[in-house]
Amino acid sequence: xxxxITAHKYKISREDRRRINEHNSFLVFFTGLSGSGKxxxxxxxxxxxxxxxxxxxxxDGDNIRLGINKNLxxxxxxxxxxxxxxxxxxxxxxxxxxVVLAAFVAPYKKDRENIRSLVGDEHFVEVFxxxxxxxxxxxxxxxxxxxxxxxxxxxxxxxxxxxxxxxxPDIEIGGExxxxxxxxxxxxxxxxxxxxxx
Numbered sequence: 001x002x003x004x005i006t007a008h009k010y011k012i013s014r015e016d017r018r019r020i021n022e023h024n025s026f027l028v029f030f031t032g033l034s035g036s037g038k039x040x041x042x043x044x045x046x047x048x049x050x051x052x053x054x055x056x057x058x059x060d061g062d063n064i065r066l067g068i069n070k071n072l073x074x075x076x077x078x079x080x081x082x083x084x085x086x087x088x089x090x091x092x093x094x095x096x097x098x099v100v101l102a103a104f105v106a107p108y109k110k111d112r113e114n115i116r117s118l119v120g121d122e123h124f125v126e127v128f129x130x131x132x133x134x135x136x137x138x139x140x141x142x143x144x145x146x147x148x149x150x151x152x153x154x155x156x157x158x159x160x161x162x163x164x165x166x167x168x169p170d171i172e173i174g175g176e177x178x179x180x181x182x183x184x185x186x187x188x189x190x191x192x193x194x195x196x197x198x
Contacts, residue, residue, distance in 0.1 A: 017095075022053075023054055023194045025100075025123070026190075027125065028042075029090075029104070031104060031128055031169075033158045035142070035144075036129040036136055036175055037182075041127070042060070045187065059089060059102040069081075083111040086102055086115065094119055127186060128171070130173065
């Protein structure tokens with residue numbers, strides 16, 4: 001089937017879009033257990049970037065599963081496909097000149113590596129929100145851990161399904177780090193990446 005498909009080349013390039021936006025585009029990928037604080041950090045970072053005139057878009061695990069990935073479950077195969085699609089969507093936003101902020105459990109190392117490979121190492125920033133399971137479970141903001149402990153959720157990451165923590169993330173934020181501190185640390189790390197090099 002693919003042999004009959006030809007990519008069309010358009011006149012406006014990624015570089016053109018970046019110039020009009022006056023900043024580079026890339027993916028900031030938040031990973032960590034459910035309840036680790038990924039979405040909270042992601043939301044706060046987007047607000048800071050927005051205040052600074054940076055064009056952004058957030059891809060959030062739950063929101064994506066309500067739409068484009070609503071046909072996927074939580075088997076290892078579906079989790080891999082979920083993250084693969086996120087990589088492809090992120091690539092489109094990067095091409096559009098937008099800074100993408102993505103918050104996903106993404107429990108498998110190979111899936112995160114595949115996203116890095118897909119968008120390009122220079123366009124990928126991995127943020128590991130390293131919150132211990134006991135803290136995530138104590139927060140249990142969505143009630144998922146309680147359901148998992150009762151056997152109502154068969155494949156709960158950290159309980160009945162594995163989480164392969166990043167070994168060398170670009171940025172690591174401790175689970176009890178104040179939001180303002182974490183956001184400032186991430187922003188300082190990506191600030192130079194935002195600049196368009198002459």
